[in-house]
Amino acid sequence: MQVNNVNLRISAVRPDQYPKDGFPEVAFAGRSNVGKSSLTNVLINRRNYARTSSQPGKTQTLNFYDIESKLFFVDVPGYGYAKVSQKEREKWARMIETYFSERQPLRGVVTLVDARHEPTKLDKQMVDFLHYYDLPLLVVGTKVDKVPKSRRNRCVSQIRKGLALRQADQVVLFSAVDKTGKDDVWAWIEKQTGVK
Ligand SMILES: Nc1nc2c(ncn2[C@@H]2O[C@H](COP(=O)(O)OP(=O)(O)OP(=O)(O)O)[C@@H](O)[C@H]2O)c(=O)[nH]1
């Protein structure tokens, strides 16, 4: 998809704030600092539209990006950031549980994990949760520019095994630096949303 027009429609914390346009929607989830905002920026050809930062835990709202008034990308705040209080963590859990369980236009979830490491316990919990709600899943292994090409097949097996992925779940290795995997991620989004 050729993207020229992107707008941050709303940073929402409650369902009554979610957009009501009826466009299909894809969410981006993953632990803090894994590269969610960087992936979104590459997909929409912007350098720094979705805010990237070296300070993890920055994004604390569900950010709805209107893409060409055809679909929404939803940047989900990252989990697993140590400096966030227990109270904040519970608030986060309630917010995303409500979103994933109730949001009708949601057509699939892109779940990001760091391609360099074994998926963490929290990554696995996130995938279990998305499986429970039967949401179509694309797992993106990020920062693959830091993995030698000869080791990349092994990354995919490690991700599939560590997250106990189902056959229908797809895995794409991605780099925001050299844009490896960008077309594959877009192909999955187009397939799930029916938008071209
Ligand atoms: N080498 C490399 N670095 C990356 C890549 N993607 C992201 N980063 C770096 O990782 C850090 C975090 O990236 P973000 O995109 O802000 O991560 P995020 O998941 O949106 O983080 P939160 O909003 O805090 O949840 C930044 O310093 C990025 O420059 C990548 O593909 N390769």
Ligand SMILES: [Mg+2]
């Ligand atoms: Mg972010």
